Amino acid sequence: MKILHTADWHIGKQLHKMDLSEDLELFFDWLLKVISTEQIDLLLVSGDVFDQANPSQSALKQYYGFLKRMIGTHCKIIITGGNHDSAAVLNAPKAILGFLNIDVVGGAPEAISELFFKHTKQETQVVIAAVPFLRDKDIRKAAAGESYSDKIEQIRDGIQRYFASVNTHYNAHFEGLCFIVMGHLYVQGAHVSESMRDIQIGNQASVKGHIFGEAPNYVALGHIHKPYAVSGTKQVHYSGSPIALSFSEKAEVKQVNVITITGKTVAVNILPIPQFRHLVAFEGTLESVKTQLHHYTLKTQLVSLAEIIVNEPNENVQIRQDFDELQSDHDSDALKIIKSKLNFTNKVRGASEAFEPGISVADVTPMEMFEKRLQLDGNLEHTEELKNAFRQILEELNL
Ligand SMILES: [Mn+2]
Known part of the structure; x- marks a missing residue:
């Protein structure tokens, strides 16, 4: 049998x-x-x-x-x-x-x-x-x-x-x-x-x-x-x-x-199981990611889904614009960008928030969001207990 x-x-x-x-x-x-x-x-x-x-x-x-x-x-x-x-x-x-x-x-x-x-x-x-x-x-x-x-x-x-x-x-x-x-x-x-x-x-x-x-x-x-x-x-x-x-x-x-x-x-x-689709990640400077995307060839039946991570030294409006354009322009028969992140080593003062720009709320789990919120309050005494209590709520809501 x-x-x-x-x-x-x-x-x-x-x-x-x-x-x-x-x-x-x-x-x-x-x-x-x-x-x-x-x-x-x-x-x-x-x-x-x-x-x-x-x-x-x-x-x-x-x-x-x-x-x-x-x-x-x-x-x-x-x-x-x-x-x-x-x-x-x-x-x-x-x-x-x-x-x-x-x-x-x-x-x-x-x-x-x-x-x-x-x-x-x-x-x-x-x-x-x-x-x-x-x-x-x-x-x-x-x-x-x-x-x-x-x-x-x-x-x-x-x-x-x-x-x-x-x-x-x-x-x-x-x-x-x-x-x-x-x-x-x-x-x-x-x-x-x-x-x-x-x-x-x-x-x-x-x-x-x-x-x-x-x-x-x-x-x-x-x-x-x-x-x-x-x-x-x-x-x-x-x-x-x-x-x-x-x-x-x-x-x-x-x-x-x-x-x-x-x-x-x-x-x-x-x-x-044969691979019907590739999930791929490209990381580097904006120029390097552009080049990698340009040279990508499709090897599977279904279009590849890509995650791009751009790391640049200095925060800059132009790079931000180019990054946005890269995502909207690039989708091709070979590849579709569905997840992206832009990181700057040196940020402009005041521009940093709880999350890096470029992260969509959809990419953050409820638990990560809760942890970020806890961080904003500084060193709370009962962090672990609060996290466990939050886990329990999520579990009960079946989220
Ligand atoms: Mn399961």
Whole structure:
């Protein structure tokens, strides 16, 4: 039996207002081909199907468009919800998708047994525990007046207990069968990129790889966008996102993991995903960046998206104007500038503000904005506590 593990599709994602649906559509074309040529029996999507809890109509259309193309491939699908997903949105079509060989676990169900699926192909049987992103309410009873570090500790314990009960259920009902656990969480040591929410308390409550225990033969994780095998554990993997979702992911080769199961033996094969688009960064003086842009050639199917960082010694109105013009004039068939920054080593007095000119509010996370505001007040006594309190507010608002 062959299983394909992927995660973090983030359908509907925009990178600096640039829609990435074309990138995903090319990935879906490629994925459908792989499913057919590799004869994949089961597709696992480990959370963050959508980028937003309330996906746009075009994001929903793309999702259902992909699922429709899967019908008739004889490949079963199991989809779980991530921290970006709304459990209710994913679960709404659950009943009808069930008839189409597509199972969905949007959020933690009432009974652990509802996470379990059994898939059979000839002599091979595999059991899947489709654990979605675990929210605070799923794993912890909140108490008034608790400190931030208490809360983190309780979340960590709660996650550990939850996965222990998954293993208990497996041992009681399916022991001896090949066992795959899905999850959407932050396991320590993994690489966190800038497109991932730095404000998730879940991020801070990172757990260690051993919490999955001895029972699973493979753990199919989502949440970290860089493909990653958790060291010191047996077969605990992040497949990573299929496309680059931020400039910090620009050098990553994206992949899907193909798991071949023979009896209880699991072999993991990594399939690199072709790059449909390059994200590129150019840094230097204005002249140097101009030259680099001029010499850039397109090597992918989709136009490249660029970040430009111009560093000049002295603040100067002319340079500022040229910089603005560079952005508006440069867009070409090869390249589109979507992010830019202008730095001066020596600033004109009074011109410096909390943020460098050239930074758009859209590029600043709520947390960064809060930290800047704190800096303006000088040395406040309770900075760390204020930051933690702000994190908690953001988490509760799900921003
Ligand atoms: Mn996530």
